[in-house]
Each structure stands twice: as C-alpha cells, then as structure tokens.
Amino acid sequence: MAVPVLIMLIIGVVVLGNALSVKTQTMGLARDGARAAALGQALPAGTSIVGAACPNPADPTDSVTVEATKTLSLRSIPFLPAVLPDTIEETVTMRCGG
C-alpha cells in the first residue's frame, strides 16, 4: 500500500517541477515578447499581443500587453485526476518605445 503512494508522490514532484519550470520559461518569454512589441520588433514564437499594438511611431505614453503561451508536456499525476492545466499563459505589459 505504501509503495504506490511513494511512487505517486515522487512522480508528482517531477510533474510539478516540470510545470514550475515551464511557468518560469513562459514568464521569460512574455517579458521578451513585451519588450519586442514595445520596440516595434517582431514577436518571438509563442507570444501574441493582447489588445492594441504600439502605434508607429511609438507613443511613449501608450502601453502594450503581450501574452506568452507554453504547453505542459508532463501533466498527469498517476492515480489522480489531471490537476494541472494543458497550457500556461503569462502576460507582461510594457511602455511603448521606452
């Protein structure tokens, strides 16, 4: 009885660690995307602008929000229903041009 619980816990730690790693990567990607959008550059893959883009030329009183999305590859914890989402989304807002 104890061995399955132990195995489930160990796999759960691995799955959760992977999810946290992906979350951190997504935050970095959102930050890079927001910076690119603020400077009028091409967005990195996996990011998209939420709402209006920065005008051209950039208006430094305006802001742009970028959302980054990454898929979780390890998701299911054995014997438990999937508690983690399929994807992780993060948004970052930055000042246009600045």
Add this chain to the structure above:
Amino acid sequence: MRRLTTTDRDDRGGATIFIIVALTAVIVGAGLAIDVGQYVTSARSAQNTADATALAVATDCALTGTPNADYSAYRKPGQTISAPACGSGQATITATKDVDGLFLQQSAGAVDRTATARWDTLATANVLPIVIADCEYTRGLSNGSSDIILYLDDPKPQSGCSSLPGGFSQLLADGCSVQVSAGSPAPGQPGGALQKVVPCITNPNSPALPHDVLIPIYNASACEAAGCKGKGPYPILGIAALHVTGYSFNGNSYAGSLGKKCPDGKDRGRYCIRGEFIDYTTTQGTPGPSTDFGVTQVYLYS
C-alpha cells in the same frame, strides 16, 4: 540446555519504519519543491514588473521630468512597488510580493526584485541624412507656433539663422540613414540630389506623414567660421526629433497645407520641410554626452 543469549532477533516492523522515514522524506521534498518553485516564479514575476515599471518611469522622467501617478498596469495582483522617483538620470524600482510557504513554513517572507532604468542624451545614432542648424532649432522652439518651416536655400525670409546654406542641408549617405556622433564632424553632400531624400522622409514602409524622424543638429556659427558653407563637414552638437508634417522639394511635395511650393515663393525656398521639434525617447543609438535637443535614450541599466 538453553543459552542465555540468542541471535534470533525479531525483525518484524522494520519495513514499516523504513516506509515511514521514506514517506516523510518524500513529503518534505515535495513541500520543498512546491515552496521553492513558488518562490522562483514569484521572483521572476517581480523582476518583470520591476523592469517594465522602471522603463516606464524613466520614459516619463525623460519626457516630463516627473513620474506619473499610476503604474499599476505593469504589476500583477499582490505585488507592490517602491515609490517612483526621477533620480539623477536614473530611476530605480523595487517590486515586492509576499510569498507564503505552503508546507514548510507559513509566512515565509517577501520576495523582491529591483531594476534600474537610465535616460541620457543621444550621442551616436542612425539619423536621416539631413542636418539642421542649431539656430533653426532655437528659433523653432521659440516661435510659439506648433509648426515651423525650414528652408534649404538662402536667404531664408522666415529664419533668424544666419548660417549657410540654410536651415537644413544634406549629409553624405548611401541610403536613408547615416550614423552621426555628437562632437564629430559629419561630411556634407553639396549639390547632392536632395530628391533622393524624399523617400526617406515619406518613409514608404511606415504610415504617411506626419511622423517623427531623428535629425542631427550642427553648430551653425562654428560651421560658418570654418567655411563649411554648403559642403560641410558639419560639426554635430546633438540629435533632435522632428515631427514632420510636410515637405516640398522642387515640386515633389507632401501636400497638406504646404502645397506644391514652399510658402515664400517660387524663386527661393524651393526646398523646405515643415514640422516641429518634439521631446522624444528612443532605444536606438548610444547614450553619452551631447547637447540636449530633447531626444533621450531610455535603457535598462540593471
């Protein structure tokens, strides 16, 4: 006869002890993983907030001299930031978020991250291959109207600038961009086909006029004293941003109210640019010492 001591010890219960110890270790490990993970993600989020807010504060400081009242758009729920202030050419922001440990420790404390953004005059940049006299810049700021008209040809009836060849001239360049540095002379292009600059001003890859372009400002009196009339090299003082609303280059014009010809007549002032000098922030080029013509570079320092 029975021995008083025996080696036949009872091992029952050993596995239970092992399982209890292992289970405890795994649970503690899982709690540690969750707590550290939460700390790491909170720290990363706080750094994003600090970076974005510091850049926004620096931009406002560069443009207006004071920070805005509200920077809440750049932070996440639960985060707080330090009071934004315009320091001496830099703004430092600390973003803080309380992190409560789920398993190992309640009220684990707060995670904070700091970012510093700086602003400075632009010393080196890629600019439009046009150069404007500093006296035209001064006149443009003091004339009280939103638009001014700069003339290439001399005399310039609406200009108080005595420098030749006029309010603006052309720099030597292969295309629509040339790199200039404050404190260094920039070679001119006397008699160059100014028509070639038209596409640079209209900028076909961007929306039609009006738009903003970076143009270097030269020292008119030093230029005149050195005899650089009409041919350069132009002693560059710094870089200004011109909000271009129209132009007329020998009939090739962006109409607006400017029409096909410059306002002062057909015999002179055949080449003119209409616009206004504006305060402007940019991320291109290199910051450094130069005369302040309203263009500043904002950049993340740390």
